[in-house]
Amino acid sequence: MLTVNAYAAPSATAPLAPTSIQRRDLGPRDVLIEIKFCGICHSDIHTARGEWGGTNYPIVPGHEIAGIVTRVGAQVTKHAVGDRVGVGCMVDSCGDCANCRKGEEQHCLKGMIQTYGGAGRDGQPTQGGYSTHIVVTEDFVLKIPEGLSLDAAAPLLCAGITTYAPLRHWGAGPGKKVAIVGLGGLGHMGVKLARAMGAEVTVLSQTLSKKEDGLRLGAHHYHATKDPETFRKLAGTFDLIVNTVSAKIDLDAYLSLLALDGALVNVGAPPDPLSVNVFSLIMTRRSFAGSLIGGIRQTQEMLDFCAQHKLGADIEVIPAGKINEAYERVLASDVRYRFVIDAATLK
Numbered sequence: 001m002l003t004v005n006a007y008a009a010p011s012a013t014a015p016l017a018p019t020s021i022q023r024r025d026l027g028p029r030d031v032l033i034e035i036k037f038c039g040i041c042h043s044d045i046h047t048a049r050g051e052w053g054g055t056n057y058p059i060v061p062g063h064e065i066a067g068i069v070t071r072v073g074a075q076v077t078k079h080a081v082g083d084r085v086g087v088g089c090m091v092d093s094c095g096d097c098a099n100c101r102k103g104e105e106q107h108c109l110k111g112m113i114q115t116y117g118g119a120g121r122d123g124q125p126t127q128g129g130y131s132t133h134i135v136v137t138e139d140f141v142l143k144i145p146e147g148l149s150l151d152a153a154a155p156l157l158c159a160g161i162t163t164y165a166p167l168r169h170w171g172a173g174p175g176k177k178v179a180i181v182g183l184g185g186l187g188h189m190g191v192k193l194a195r196a197m198g199a200e201v202t203v204l205s206q207t208l209s210k211k212e213d214g215l216r217l218g219a220h221h222y223h224a225t226k227d228p229e230t231f232r233k234l235a236g237t238f239d240l241i242v243n244t245v246s247a248k249i250d251l252d253a254y255l256s257l258l259a260l261d262g263a264l265v266n267v268g269a270p271p272d273p274l275s276v277n278v279f280s281l282i283m284t285r286r287s288f289a290g291s292l293i294g295g296i297r298q299t300q301e302m303l304d305f306c307a308q309h310k311l312g313a314d315i316e317v318i319p320a321g322k323i324n325e326a327y328e329r330v331l332a333s334d335v336r337y338r339f340v341i342d343a344a345t346l347k
């Protein structure tokens, strides 16, 4: 076992604090990664605070991991010492079910193993990236191409793939009108990616307060959803709307913005059920759908796409001592657009 420094939430109500945790001994197909940076995702906060239930404490959050390979098991073929690598929201799956065979490991029929808060194959609870090192089976380790800096690449492992996957699945590209709802950690990547794919991109945000940013990130248009005029003006416009907001929305109002065969896809997960008037779907054959991160193959494709288009996340790098403060600022939407922890400050 390897004892490493980490930052953990000791309970749902206590602030995160420095600690040390054990990483498993390297198996033949395991990779030891020295973590350089880890992004702070809103899911980290929900889990640390027990808001989704079932959190086992202490918990080390973090599933936007970027680092360097420092050791590999005897049978590892995909990665070598010195490689720049990333780990996202999952660290293992059964590898054998129909969905895993399709490369959709996030939908493993036996349940993917989450990077933190899951149970590893050794039965031990998994602990995430707010730490100096992690051991992961080679199939769940991604390559971070040269040309992407590790700090700006870290958030791609969750925020990047979460928005890339629905844009690809629903065909964002030239001639397609895509709206991104919400300009936060997910939304700002959605705008960059949709623009790089060649789509005509609109941001739908509550107010126009981030309009300049939205246009700088690549949006062609920016509208305030608090203005009822927006829904009248844009009725029947979009081929795809990706909703990154976890709050309750008026589904019928957003569905009315879709063109023929358009889809409204939620990547944000509101805690309460939403209601829909089925006529909103029947008219112009609209769809309402959801999307969960992406498979390993597609995550690698996303990283390569980002390197090719020189896209990283807009980040604010912080020392570990500021994690609790950063949580409060995420909740206040006071970050443009992702906090990234400098793992060197965990030592």
Ligand SMILES: [Zn+2]
Binding pocket: 041, 042, 043, 044, 063, 089, 158, 159
């Ligand atoms: Zn996340």
Ligand SMILES: [Zn+2]
Binding pocket: 093, 094, 095, 096, 097, 098, 099, 100, 101, 107, 108, 109, 110, 111
């Ligand atoms: Zn499976």
